[in-house]
Amino acid sequence: MEPVVRVTGIVLPIDRPNVDTDAIIPKQFLKSIKRTGFGSYLFDEWRYLDKGDADQDCSARPLNKSFVLNQARYQGAQVLLGRENFGCGSSREHAAWSLSDYGIRALIAPSYADIFYSNSCKNGLVPVTLSNGIVDKLFAECAATDGYRLTVDLEQQVVETGTGERFPFEFNPGLRQRLLNGLDDIAVTLQSAGAIRAYEARRAAQAPWLFQD
16 A cells, blocks of 8 residues: 555545445445456446446446536546545445545545545545535535645645645544555554564464464
């Protein structure tokens, strides 16, 4: 996992509350566990006019041109702006994978579903929580400005607008350190590899029958 310190990018506004994981990545795309290849199916049922299937080539599919993901002003977005309870529904980790594979690096919303929040952090996404009032302001500015950009600075714990406004945010210290250092669950475990080997050696000496082939 790549370290995430500061993300500056175009904002993708998803102006709906309670966006669930089935909307983020519908169930028919959950067959793969490769973590990649899901970006084309992000928000599939809102993004396309037909029903998508796993491993489908999306290049010729009919687009819903009214959906933000298909509008030129939001192409290349790296910051997703959402409403309350973003990522609710089932616990599928594919939701975080599809956002990351599309190119999203940070999210801003008033609240998130707990499991989605955890999955985001484990996959290099920065889910920032700001108040409803500030989120309302950001949505309004985004609607009024083509190419609207925000900076999410995890090191300083602040969201900064192009005009220099700064909005501080709280973030779990442990998860923050993981993201800043690019540590997923496996990398965190490997930091204790020496202690794990020492424990296994002690157990092997205390109870050798447990370690017989």
